[in-house]
Amino acid sequence: MTEPTHDEAHGAALGSRLNWLRAAVLGANDGIVSTAGLVVGVAGATQERAALLTAGLAGLLAGSLSMAAGEYVSVSTQRDSEKAALAAEKQELREKPEAELAELTGMLQARGLSREVAREAAEQLTERDALKAHARVELGIDPDALADPWHAAWASFAAFTVGALLPLLAIVLPPAHWRLPVTVVSVLAALVLTGWASARLGAAAPGRAVLRNVVGGAVAMAVTYAVGTLLGVAGA
Template sequence: MTDSSHHEPHHSGLGARLNWLRAAVLGANDGVVSTAGIVVGVAGATGSRTALLTAGLSGLLAGSMSMAAGEYVSVSTQRDSEKAALAQEKRELRETPEAELDELTGLLEEKGLSAELAREAAEQLTERDALRAHAEVELGIDPDDLTSPWHAAGASFAAFTAGALLPLLAIVLPPASLRLYITVLSVLAALAVAGWWSARSGAAPVRPAVVRNMAGGALAMAVTYGAGALLGAAGV
C-alpha cells in the first residue's frame, strides 16, 4: 500500500480554471496597488511627468518580472511534485498491482460506490489505463495536462502589467492639477472591482472584501504620498 502522504488531491478541471482566473485578478490587483504606491509617492515629491513615468515604468517592469519569476519557480516545483507522484504511482502499479487495485477500490468506495460496484469500476479503470485511473482518482492529476510553468509565468506577467498600467497612465496622462485625484479615484475603483471578483470567485461576502481591498490601497497611497511629500519638502 502506498504512503498516504502523496494522496492529497490537487485542484483540477473547473476548480483549477477558477483558481487561475482568481490568481490573475489578484495579480492585477497587486500591479494596481504597488504601482499606484510608487507613482503617488513620487507625485508627493515632484510634479515632473518624466520622473513619474520613469518611476512608474520601472515599478511595472520590476514587479511584472518578479511576479513571473516567482510563479515560474512555484509552478515548476508543483510540476516536479506531480511528475514524482506519477512516477511513484507507476512504480507501485508495476510492483504491487493487487494492492493498488485494492487501494483504488477503497477510494471509489469513499466516493459513495458500493463495495461490489467499486471493485468492478476499479477493475475496468485499471484495464483501460491504470496509471490514469490512479492519477485522477487518487492524486487529482491529469497526466496529459500538467501545469505549465511558462504559461503560469506569462499569465502572472500579463496580469500584473495590466493592473500596473492603470495607475501609470492615470498619473502621466491628465493635467498636473488633476492627475493625483484621477489616479486615486481610478485605483480605488479598480480595487473595488478586484475585491468584488475575488469575493465572488471564493464564495465569500462581497462587501468586506471590497472594503478591505480599497482600504489597503488607500492606505498604501497615503503612506507613500506622505513619504514623498516629506522628502520633497526636505529637498532630498
C-alpha cells in the same frame, strides 16, 4: 464505473477557468496597488512628469517580471512534484499491481461505494488506464493536464502589467494639479471592481472584499505619499 460524463468534464474545465480568472484578477490587483503606491509616493516628492514616468515604468517592469519569475518557479516546482508522484505510482503499479488494485478499491469504498461495486469499478478503471485512475483518485492529479509554468508566468506578467498601467497612465497624462486626484479616484474605482470580481468568482459576498481592497489601497497610497512628501521636503 463509466467514464466521466460531458457535464463532469465541463464542470472540471469551468473550475480550471475560474481559477485562472481569480489569479488574473489578483495579479491585476497587485499591479494596481503596488504601482499606485510607488507613483503616488514619488508624486509626494516631485511633480516632474519624467520622474513619475520613470518610477512607474520601473515599478511596472520590476513587478511584472518578479510576478512572472515567482509564478514560473512555483508552478515548475509543482509540476516536478506531480511528475515525481506519477513516476512513483507507475513503478508501484508495475511492481505490485494487486496491492495497488486493493488500494484503489479501498479509496473508492471510502467515497461511498459498496465493496463489490468498488472492486468492479477499480478493475474496470485499471484495465482502461491504471496510472490515470490512481493519479486522479489517489493523487488528485490529471496526467493529461499537468501545470504549465510558462502559461502561469505569462498570465501573471500580463495580469500585473494590465493592472499597473492604470495608475501609471493616471499619474502622467493629466495636468500637474490633476494628477494626484485622478490617480487616487481611478485606483479606488479599479479596486472596487477587482474586489467585486474576486468575490464573485469565489462565490463570496462582495461587500467585505471590496472594503478590504479599497481600504488597503487607500492606506498604501496615503503612507507612500506621506513618505514621499517628507523626503521631498527634506531634500529641498
